[in-house]
Amino acid sequence: MYFFVPGGVDMATVHQQNFGFPVNGSDTVDERVREGLDALVAANAWERVGAALQEGVAALTSAVPKLTIPDLQVLLVLGDPTNTYFMTEVDGVSGFGGISGYITITVWPHPVVLDRLEAIAVHELHHNVRYSPGGVVWDPATVTVGEHVVSEGLADVFAAELHGERGHTHFVGDRTRTDDAVLAKVASGLGVTGMADFASWVLGDAAAALLGARQVGLPTGAGYAAGARLVRAYLDAAGTTAAGSVHTPSADILEVALPRLGLTPDAPH
Incomplete structure (x- = not known):
């Protein structure tokens, strides 16, 4: 995703900036992270995101038949339950789809987020197709x-x-x-x-x-x-x-x- 950055990027920093789960938490934080992961698994999150993206692609190509869809690579990340901004202001969701072919979605799996997983995914899909070759240049x-x-x-x-x-x-x-x-x-x-x-x-x-x-x-x-x-x-x-x-x-x-x-x-x- 960051191939265009000379020398690459520090992925640990990127993970933190994207509100990814803490990697050096206390026992209490680690337990919350495990519970969050279990909730994503129980909600069939990965499969639902994939199915939603397929549905979104079908809707886009039906509306614009000659539309080119990039070969998508998707990263679904468990979020950081200790980050106040992530958990309160944006209520457990952060996504980025602005680089053609790549989508990252960070979530904390509370009920509203779990209910909206498909919508979150296709929101980022629309961005990704908009800024892919043949579309809008950012x-x-x-x-x-x-x-x-x-x-x-x-x-x-x-x-x-x-x-x-x-x-x-x-x-x-x-x-x-x-x-x-x-x-x-x-x-x-x-x-x-x-x-x-x-x-x-x-x-x-x-x-x-x-x-x-x-x-x-x-x-x-x-x-x-x-x-x-x-x-x-x-x-x-x-x-x-x-x-x-x-x-x-x-x-x-x-x-x-x-x-x-x-x-x-x-x-x-």
């Missing part, structure tokens, strides 16, 4: 908050197309999903470039504090909530689906969605 030097927000919205709506309400990322609060002030605030930052600030606009202030980034006054998951509203406004106008829009440029989506929601984008800066 250029770190020029990519905007708008692209990140739209991508999260598309992935959540795609998961909802397949799994109903379970598709919506569960750490986004109900009030955040419908708060017009949150939507307007996120819209004001859509033109922001520089990935150092993306966590602030997409994940919210708690993530910004964790990463030492500038806080902008947004609740956890604000970008997911705004992204889903923007994407749904676009899909309603265009008469299409999130599956069919996997490669649609974010600029095209925002051009349609923003005026429908009574918003105007911020200028890039």
